[in-house]
Amino acid sequence: MKIAFVCNGNSFKSIVAERFGNEFNEGDFEIYSAGTNPADVINKVGKEIMEKRGLSMAGYSPKSMDTLPEKVDILVKMGCDIDCPIHIATRVMDFGLQDVKDKEKCVELIGEKVGSLIKTLKIQMDTAPKVEIKKEAEETGSC
Numbered sequence: 140m141k142i143a144f145v146c147n148g149n150s151f152k153s154i155v156a157e158r159f160g161n162e163f164n165e166g167d168f169e170i171y172s173a174g175t176n177p178a179d180v181i182n183k184v185g186k187e188i189m190e191k192r193g194l195s196m197a198g199y200s201p202k203s204m205d206t207l208p209e210k211v212d213i214l215v216k217m218g219c220d221i222d223c224p225i226h227i228a229t230r231v232m233d234f235g236l237q238d239v240k241d242k243e244k245c246v247e248l249i250g251e252k253v254g255s256l257i258k259t260l261k262i263q264m265d266t267a268p269k270v271e272i273k274k275e276a277e278e279t280g281s282c
Contacts, residue, residue: 140260141169141211143228144253149174149201151182152217152236155246158194159253167261171211177201188246215256217249 144156149172157172164170178201186196204226214228218236234252239245 140167140213140264141171141208142213142215142256142260143171143173143207143211143226144215144217145173145175145204145207145226146217146219147174147176148178148182149203150178150180151185151242152219152234152245152249154181154196154199154201155185155189155249156215156217156234156253158189158196158199159250160257162194163254163257165261167264168257169208171207173202173204173207175204177203182242184242185246188243192246213256213260 142160144153144160146153153172153174157170160168160170181196181199181201189196207226210227210229212229214226214231216231216233218234218238234249236245236248239248
């Protein structure tokens with residue numbers, strides 16, 4: 140399952156969400172982030188807050204929307220009052236963080252929201268009916 144977090148600059152909210160997503164992911168999801176107008180560097184304060192939490196931002200950098208896979212299962216807008224360009228997604232949601240000005244609080248909320256999303260999706264995946272596909276040889280008993 141592919142999850143993409145998007146905002147304007149991909150320098151703070153969405154890239155922090157990507158980092159949390161990778162932290163909470165146990166290999167069930169492909170996690171991405173991007174911005175409609177990507178910044179040149181990660182937000183310095185956001186990076187410091189994450190690193191104080193023991194979550195390195197090494198290897199993370201702002202990316203544009205065209206770096207996302209052609210289709211994602213879930214596209215999460217961070218609440219940055221953006222209109223995403225047309226991007227194929229099975230489901231679009233909005234974390235509604237546009238009014239959170241305190242960066243510490245914002246990081247905390249992003250962590251909670253991403254953790255909740257990952258947990259919910261994992262439960263849904265684990266409880267979804269399993270479809271068993273048998274090979275023709277197994278069904279007919281032939282070699």
